[in-house]
Amino acid sequence: MKKLTVSDEGELPVRIAAVLRDAIVEGRLSVDQRLPSEQDLAEQFGVSRPTVREALKRLAAQSLIRTQRGATGGAFVNRLSYDTAAAQLITTSTLLLSMNAVDFETACEARYALERACVPFAAARRTPDHLAAMRAEIARQAEPGLSDEAFCASDVAFHRALVDAAANPVLSYQLAGAVEAMQPLMNMITFTARSRERIVALHSAIADAIEAGDASAADAALSALAAYSTALGEQVRQSRGVRKANGNA
Amino acid sequence: MKKLTVSDEGELPVRIAAVLRDAIVEGRLSVDQRLPSEQDLAEQFGVSRPTVREALKRLAAQSLIRTQRGATGGAFVNRLSYDTAAAQLITTSTLLLSMNAVDFETACEARYALERACVPFAAARRTPDHLAAMRAEIARQAEPGLSDEAFCASDVAFHRALVDAAANPVLSYQLAGAVEAMQPLMNMITFTARSRERIVALHSAIADAIEAGDASAADAALSALAAYSTALGEQVRQSRGVRKANGNA
DNA sequence: AGACATTAATTGTTTGACATTTCTCCCATT
DNA sequence: AATGGGAGAAATGTCAAACAATTAATGTCT
Numbered sequence: 001m002k003k004l005t006v007s008d009e010g011e012l013p014v015r016i017a018a019v020l021r022d023a024i025v026e027g028r029l030s031v032d033q034r035l036p037s038e039q040d041l042a043e044q045f046g047v048s049r050p051t052v053r054e055a056l057k058r059l060a061a062q063s064l065i066r067t068q069r070g071a072t073g074g075a076f077v078n079r080l081s082y083d084t085a086a087a088q089l090i091t092t093s094t095l096l097l098s099m100n101a102v103d104f105e106t107a108c109e110a111r112y113a114l115e116r117a118c119v120p121f122a123a124a125r126r127t128p129d130h131l132a133a134m135r136a137e138i139a140r141q142a143e144p145g146l147s148d149e150a151f152c153a154s155d156v157a158f159h160r161a162l163v164d165a166a167a168n169p170v171l172s173y174q175l176a177g178a179v180e181a182m183q184p185l186m187n188m189i190t191f192t193a194r195s196r197e198r199i200v201a202l203h204s205a206i207a208d209a210i211e212a213g214d215a216s217a218a219d220a221a222l223s224a225l226a227a228y229s230t231a232l233g234e235q236v237r238q239s240r241g242v243r244k245a246n247g248n249a
Numbered sequence: 250m251k252k253l254t255v256s257d258e259g260e261l262p263v264r265i266a267a268v269l270r271d272a273i274v275e276g277r278l279s280v281d282q283r284l285p286s287e288q289d290l291a292e293q294f295g296v297s298r299p300t301v302r303e304a305l306k307r308l309a310a311q312s313l314i315r316t317q318r319g320a321t322g323g324a325f326v327n328r329l330s331y332d333t334a335a336a337q338l339i340t341t342s343t344l345l346l347s348m349n350a351v352d353f354e355t356a357c358e359a360r361y362a363l364e365r366a367c368v369p370f371a372a373a374r375r376t377p378d379h380l381a382a383m384r385a386e387i388a389r390q391a392e393p394g395l396s397d398e399a400f401c402a403s404d405v406a407f408h409r410a411l412v413d414a415a416a417n418p419v420l421s422y423q424l425a426g427a428v429e430a431m432q433p434l435m436n437m438i439t440f441t442a443r444s445r446e447r448i449v450a451l452h453s454a455i456a457d458a459i460e461a462g463d464a465s466a467a468d469a470a471l472s473a474l475a476a477y478s479t480a481l482g483e484q485v486r487q488s489r490g491v492r493k494a495n496g497n498a
Numbered sequence: 499a500g501a502c503a504t505t506a507a508t509t510g511t512t513t514g515a516c517a518t519t520t521c522t523c524c525c526a527t528t
Numbered sequence: 529a530a531t532g533g534g535a536g537a538a539a540t541g542t543c544a545a546a547c548a549a550t551t552a553a554t555g556t557c558t
Contacts, residue, residue: 009508013306017451025340031348037539048512053540057262057303064344069540070520085345089338091274093422096334099280102419108418110371119365121358170351170359170427173342178423190293222432260541288506295544302509318509319551 007110013054016045020055024064024077035065035075038095038178064087082169086176093181105184111178112226115159116219123215130165134158135208141200151196152187156180158203165210189232198228262303265294269304273313273326284324290373312337331418335425342430353434353482360427361475364408365468367424370415372464379414383407383456388479390449401436405429407452408477438481445479 023029036044041052056075059065063084065075097107122130137158141151156179163175202225209218285293290301305310305324312333314324327333346356371379386407390400405428412424450494451474458467 013510017310021340025344027347039539050331050513051511054303054306054510056445057306061266061307061310062341067540068520069518071538072521073519073539080341080344080348082345082349085341088341092311092334092337095274095329096331096422097419098274098276099329100331101416106417106535107419110423113366113370113417113420114363114423117362121362127458168355168359168362170346170356171362174359174363174423174427177338178419221455262541288508292532299544300542303541316509317551318549320505320507322508324509420539 012047012051016047016052016055017042017044017058020059021062021064022058029077031077031079033077035077037074037084082173089173089177089181093177097181098157098184104189104237105230107182107185108226108229108245111182112222112229114175114178115163116222116226118163118166118168118171119210119222120215121168121171121217122162123210123213125167126165126210126213127167130161131207131211133161134165134203134210136204137161138200139194140209141203148187148191152183155186155199156183162206162210186229189229189236190206195228195232199225202228202234254310261296261300262307265296265301265304266288266293266307268306269314270311273308278326280326280328282431284326286323286367289406331422335422338422338426341431342426343433346430347433353438353486354479356431356434356477357475360431361471361478363424363427364412365410365471365475366411367415367420368459368467368471369464370417370420371411372462372467374416374458374460375414376416378412380456380460383414383459385453386410387449387456387478390445390452397436397440401432404435405432411455411459429498435478438478438485444481448474451477470475 020029029035035041035056037083038049038052038056041056042049045052056065056067059075060067063078063080066078067073067075067168095154096102135156140146140154141158144152159179160172160176163179165174205221206218206225209215209221263371269278269284272364278284287298287301287305290305305314305316308324309316312327312329315327316322316324316365345351377474386403387394389403390407395403400416408428409421412428413421415421451470454470455467455474458464458470
């Protein structure tokens with residue numbers, strides 16, 4: 001029984017988790033490979049089973065491993081899928097924006113800058129499926145009785161379809177965080193200043209340009225949408241400022 | 250003592266962690282607020298203390314909370330900083346790329362597309378500090394005896410400086426993942442095909458254009474660097490393919 | 499008033515036990 | 529002989545109780 005040694009800083013489970021994570025990242029533990037049982041790990045690291053369990057739970061929280069009960073159960077190295085990685089990215093980004101008081105302008109600038117980076121590829125590679133997805137969301141956004149929540153969700157879906165049209169999974173993964181995390185901020189804008197016709201028109205212009213393979217036209221339309229969003233944000237900010245100035249502060 | 254109820258799917262610590270995470274995300278628990286003690290949480294949820302501990306460790310693994318020992322200790326809601334969020338994003342992105350056999354071309358395309366999105370802002374807003382950082386890395390890359398590892402690390406630092414020059418923390422956060430996660434892939438290229446003079450020259454061209462505030466020139470230089478990287482990747486891929494064809498299959 | 503020991507509160511860690519799940523293998527029945 | 533079911537084994541999930549380590553507040557002595 002080899003006794004694994006860990007650095008002597010910090011808490012035990014953190015250090016053990018770091019050892020195992022490094023083993024995974026550096027490829028010494030490959031996908032779907034089974035880790036030793038909790039009992040074995042406890043003996044190898046010279047700690048108790050709950051301590052090992054905490055380390056494993058840390059890894060499980062990051063989707064690096066999964067556990068199965070039963071005779072052939074245990075902890076297995078997870079293949080990190082784009083979906084789970086994107087989901088984690090979205091929650092992290094959302095929290096980051098909400099807890100750091102990021103102003104709307106900064107977030108909006110970042111989002112549209114990243115999205116514009118996808119446009120040339122989308123114009124070149126879009127498939128009928130992507131176009132259909134974009135058109136469907138545009139049609140939905142034009143429905144009269146649509147709730148604000150549904151409109152914003154459809155807005156997100158439209159932009160994700162645009163990003164997916166670039167047919168680059170790494171771009172889609174990165175952009176998912178930027179687009180989804182901004183939904184709360186965008187909701188705030190859309191709920192306050194109604195502006196659906198204009199947005200739908202710009203969305204249509206983008207879809208048309210993408211369908212025509214005209215990257216520069218799509219870029220222009222997206223830039224116009226960015227400018228419009230920024231202006232709306234500014235408008236809301238000013239009205240808020242006025243309200244606050246008139247308020248009890 | 251109110252008894253909190255959780256949904257009846259999945260394992261206990263996962264559900265408890267979800268309840269607490271929602272409370273944090275939805276703002277019912279604010280930054281630096283102290284959570285009830287493990288004992289209290291155990292009673293409120295009607296489970297044992299180790300079960301609560303596992304739930305807390307899941308949250309700690311995501312940097313949502315931190316724990317302190319001692320009399321006034323406990324679990325506190327963390328303010329998610331850009332740095333910790335970026336660190337998480339980097340590890341996730343690195344794993345995602347390494348475990349999903351993303352080809353170099355796709356990753357390279359995504360990286361340079363995102364980076365180009367930052368260039369106009371960098372050209373407009375760069376400060377002397379940003380320029381000095383970029384120049385320092387270029388000088389380092391031109392040192393004769395520099396190891397491959399150090400050269401690649403400096404390459405990453407240069408590109409991060411370029412991104413930071415855009416002066417948008419959200420962009421910097423997003424790009425950190427894309428740039429850092431690609432370092433292993435880029436290392437593979439640089440270690441194989443030596444090409445430092447060319448890279449240094451392109452870096453200098455980028456820095457010059459950024460200093461001059463010339464966004465289109467910087468964009469052109471960055472595009473040239475992207476094309477050169479892609480070509481190198483293709484070259485390495487072909488030599489690998491030949492070697493594999495000549496090898497033992 | 500200040501330095502120092504005490505104490506209380508809280509998390510960190512261990513030990514031991516039992517519950518639950520799931521596969522494997524053997525045996526009995528058809 | 530083939531198939532079905534049940535016992536057993538192995539692993540994780542959960543609980544209980546205790547002790548160790550750490551930290552801040554408190555009280556006491558000089």
